[in-house]
Amino acid sequence: MYGIFSYDNAPPRVGLKHGSQILDLELVSLLGYFDELAIDSTVFAQPTLNTFIGLGKSRHRLVRERLDELLRGENTEFSKVHDQIFINASRVTMHLPVQVGDYTDFYAGIHHAENVGRMFRPDAEPLLPNYRHMPVAYHGRASSIVVSETPIQRPSGQYLGPDNQPVFGPSTALDFELELALIVGKSNPLGEPIPVDEAEDFIFGVALFNDWSARDIQRWEYQPLGPFLGKNFASSLSAWIVPLDELEPFRVAGPHQTPTPLPYLQQSKPAHFSLDMEVVLHTKTGDEVIISRTNAQYLYWSFAQMIAHHTVGGCNLNIGDVLATGTISGDTPGSYGSLLELSGNGTRPLHLPDATTRTFLADGDRVTFRGWGFSDGIRVDLGDVSGTIR
Amino acid sequence: MYGIFSYDNAPPRVGLKHGSQILDLELVSLLGYFDELAIDSTVFAQPTLNTFIGLGKSRHRLVRERLDELLRGENTEFSKVHDQIFINASRVTMHLPVQVGDYTDFYAGIHHAENVGRMFRPDAEPLLPNYRHMPVAYHGRASSIVVSETPIQRPSGQYLGPDNQPVFGPSTALDFELELALIVGKSNPLGEPIPVDEAEDFIFGVALFNDWSARDIQRWEYQPLGPFLGKNFASSLSAWIVPLDELEPFRVAGPHQTPTPLPYLQQSKPAHFSLDMEVVLHTKTGDEVIISRTNAQYLYWSFAQMIAHHTVGGCNLNIGDVLATGTISGDTPGSYGSLLELSGNGTRPLHLPDATTRTFLADGDRVTFRGWGFSDGIRVDLGDVSGTIR
Incomplete structure (x- = not known):
């Protein structure tokens, strides 16, 4: 890498x-x-x-x-x-390994989307009607992408206080999001979509990515136009990028997609990658706890589908752009990729070995993501990404 | 300029x-x-x-x-x-006059937000609860910002067909959005918010901006994370940037803000600008019709408030970043800044001199925005921004 x-x-x-x-x-x-x-x-x-x-x-x-x-x-x-x-x-x-032109964050982790939907819209279908038809995404902030080990400052902002009125203060619901970042390797001209079966040619490589999120700020601000200050205070990118070629041994078929996507999203070969991932929480008292284990093959949409969708209306990608997958959660509680899900939106605190609990991140907490592929005796490590809350 | x-x-x-x-x-x-x-x-x-x-x-x-x-x-x-x-x-x-690092689009035109709210959520309050508490915004795509006169290709994408199932095809609801773009003139370090009363020091200048929008694509995709392909196919920036200093003669108090914003958004001087703006539609048959006249003082939030809010959680701005205001509509039908509003979401077609009608843009239509300040005999023109649909 x-x-x-x-x-x-x-x-x-x-x-x-x-x-x-x-x-x-x-x-x-x-x-x-x-x-x-x-x-x-x-x-x-x-x-x-x-x-x-x-x-x-x-x-x-x-x-x-x-x-x-x-x-x-x-x-x-x-x-x-x-x-x-x-x-x-x-x-x-x-x-920071790349100069990032634009940063896009997808929402391709279907279990994450379902978990969040259940929490925020308990009386409705957890997935919105568009979810299985397109890789939903939004544009994120490129300027605040930092390299792994950069300290993360807890953001202040507006959120709803106990009496349902907005208050201003440091976020009380600071979270991580376990994601993969694709680093764009080739540019397409404005107006020229990238066909899904050529899309992997446009990926230089892959890295672990932590899209830090302030859930209280996000919840108050995100309607109707999506996340803004709840996300743009920092995102951490691993210092090391693994070329996509090196992940070839871990290529797998992704989840069966029903309904069948529209033709521009139909790919002719397996385009998911089996990459194990884990979240490690290091507390101030020196404990190191693995709080989640998951795998990139839980993503509903493939990397190639994300790129085909992103460009189908003509949007141009540039070398160094970051396309993040969105939070990758598995289908069991120990495999969730955010504290929002792991703690059931704060209702099920995590109990740590030092006898403290966590619903969201405490000052001094250090979060590390690790990832690797392993197949037929071949192991390829992704570079860690870490950050400590200050 | x-x-x-x-x-x-x-x-x-x-x-x-x-x-x-x-x-x-x-x-x-x-x-x-x-x-x-x-x-x-x-x-x-x-x-x-x-x-x-x-x-x-x-x-x-x-x-x-x-x-x-x-x-x-x-x-x-x-x-x-x-x-x-x-x-x-x-x-x-x-x-293109600047290299754009990041592009942010606000939603500061309150009449636009109300008009859209009435159309999309007819049974609810037109403004969402957060609207009068913060300048709502989302991140847009920087790579597809083009200079005035660049032809605009009608995007294809997914939208709901007549039987409420997603179909793929060229957008049938292509629209303009009349906006101002602020060009960031100074960088703030990550983690250091910009106080509202210093915020104008961070604006180099102002330009007319057309945030082209495909309403059908946008409507189907934008929940829960905001606009994506409905916007990122192109945005047109004027070739000419007017330094903020030159707009000083047009400084006015903005609308009275109720409730009083949180302290970080309270400014000590008038921080709106009275700038007249108009939308000209040139049809294929050679007609030139002014279809909207409005003024930048209809913005609910000031430029300075947008910057203070954007950075309050620590987000860093860089020289050349574009902060757009969102669509600027007045409070009467002839002053709306988008066809979505002017045509009542397609229900009230505009009748043009060549006996054609428009609900949304037709191929060959050319849209020009003009703007100027005029006060006490002083006139300052903004640079036009134009684009033709192909």
Whole structure:
């Protein structure tokens, strides 16, 4: 997986994560190991991955093949410079890996949508009529996407007080949302939709993503135009992006879609990915509790369907755009991807080992998402995403 | 007003609109007329205004004073180079004036919100409970903001057909929305709200803005997370941005706000602007009909309140961001800022001089917004924004 790192006051550059080490791709390039690929080393001397992403999938594959060859250790010259080009991950500062043009948040986790629907509209069908016809989504705030480990400031805002009048203050219902972010790898011109069967060509890679949410602010503001301040104070993106190619071993069929989607959403091959995910809560007292375990195959809509829908009216995507899946919940209580669901909207507090309880996040809480694919002995880790509430 | 223009294959640069002429500010600068201001001419040799905007209001004022002095014609040297530095506007290509990081659309036109509420929720209060407590807003799509005169492609998408089942096809309810766009002039760091009385310092300028909307797509998709494909196919921004300073003569008190907003939204001076606006429909047959006349002072929330609200939870704004007001409608039928309202959701077709009718836009229709301030003999024009449906 790729990210942007810096250390010892040197400028940020592109790195490849390799165990607990980071391979400095600018140095690898300067040492001539990419010469045959005709890739300029300045591509790796950038503060974001956008230029590297712009090389396109066929050249990413060449880079990957070359790196695999070098990392197998058969190249004696390469082995000699090992100490020079590998940096221990503990020594570096990680940066936001992409410059994000636009950020879109989908709502493709059907169990999440059902759980939220049951809580907010108890007397109605949990899913709204459009849900199984289209990947529902809204535009989010790109400027407040931060890299993993950036502290998260509890937002203040308006919400309804006990007497049902709006009050202003720090959110009392701060939550995480367990999501995957797709990083757009190729641009489409305005007015030119991307067909569903070509959509994966437009995904550079995938990363864990925490779309922090202030539920009290969100609940008061979100009608009729959707979430705004309840979300735009911060979203955390992993420092590491896994190219979509590397998730190929975990491709699976998604849930059966009924009714059959309209033709522009019908895909000709399985397009879901089985990726295990877990949410870890680290409390101030040092406890580390796994509070949720789920899997990306619970998403109702595939990545490809999200992109086909997003662009079907002509909307243009750009390299570095973030398309997040929406909260991924499984169908059992231990697999829910937000505290809103895990605590039953605050009615079922979580009991932690330090004898405290949580309905929503407390100051000092640290939340980490982990994810990985595992199939036929092959394991691919996603990069963690963490944030601590201050 | 400032914009980005090019002609004769020269690269885009910053221009000042002066009647039917454009003053080439790069040339003015290269000729040394800004030397005393210590502004590098490269600021004007840019494909967007962002670098110029970044100079800040105090230097914008110095540039403006210097230009006023030169344009008064008292400088003999300057008069001599007139033919070199003025270009007729008809000769140039205009470009999107800013690089837009994020785009936010407010809903601050209270008559619009009431009209829409009456149509969509006939049995309820037209305004939702939060409306008079906060400037409701949602995030829009930045990538599909285009400069005035860019042709607008009618989007296809899902909407409900006659039997209440979703169908796919070209929108049959394509509309305009008459709005003003604020162009952000200064960034605030993530986590640092902008107080309402400092908020105008963060506005570089104002421009007319058409947030094209596909009502059929929007109606089917927008619950529960807000508009998405019904809006993100295109929004048109005027090529010309008027600095907020120049609108000072038109400052007025806005509508009385009841209930009194929470303290973070209470401003200590009048912060609305009386700007006349009109919508012109040019039909294929050559007719030009003014179908709406309204004024920006009908906005319920001020520009400053929009910014204070947007950032109160810590959200960061960046130079070049677009904050649009939402549709500006007056309180009489001839002053509505969208066809949805003008045609009573299609029930009261507009009768045009060519004996055709409109409920929504037809292919070939061209829509132009015009705007200006006029007070005590001072008139300031906003730049037009136009688009033709194809």
